[in-house]
Amino acid sequence: MKFKVPEQLETERLILRQFKDEDWQDLHEYYSSEEATRYTVGRAFSEGESWRIMSAMLGHWVLRGYGPYALEEKSSSKVIGTAGFWYPNDWPSPEIKWALAPAHWGKGYAGEAARALQKAGLEYLPEIALISLIAKENQASIKLALAVGASFEREIDFRGDRWDIYRHPVA
Secondary structure, three states, rough: OOOOOOOOEOOOOEEOOOOOOHHHHHHHHHHHHHHHOOOOHHHHHHHHHHHHHHHHHHHHHHHHHEEEEEEEOOOEEEEEEEEEEEEEOOOOOOOOEEEEEEEHOOOHHHHHHHHHHHHHHHHOOOOOOOOEEOOOOOHHHHHHHHHHHEEEEEEEOOOOOEEEEEEEOOO
């Protein structure tokens, strides 16, 4: 299958790549954390649920031609989270998403990944004006969206809560 975006991107400290079967164990560090998932999936996941969400992210690539990447830290070869293009069928618009295990917060990895995704989005998905859909209470993600140049667009009702849409630059 030919994808709309590269299967791998690289930054100074990260490799953004397709998920592999064994990645679920590292990814579970994020999905098993109540603190990390509070504003995304809303609860900690079991090992089986972490594997299934990773499988869904891989399936997204097949259905949409783009999707979330595994974030592999170059220095350790460990998957520290996920970031990429995400557009489930009930989303208001395609988005750039990011999610890191708490041990990797505050190190600039999410911003590094988001900037690479913005660049790839402009190059390979120029017809899509990308957003980030962020829970109103998620101040860390709002701060990151603003830091990478996204701007607040509007507030919406989504899945029973209030969410903010941040629009990424189009040029």
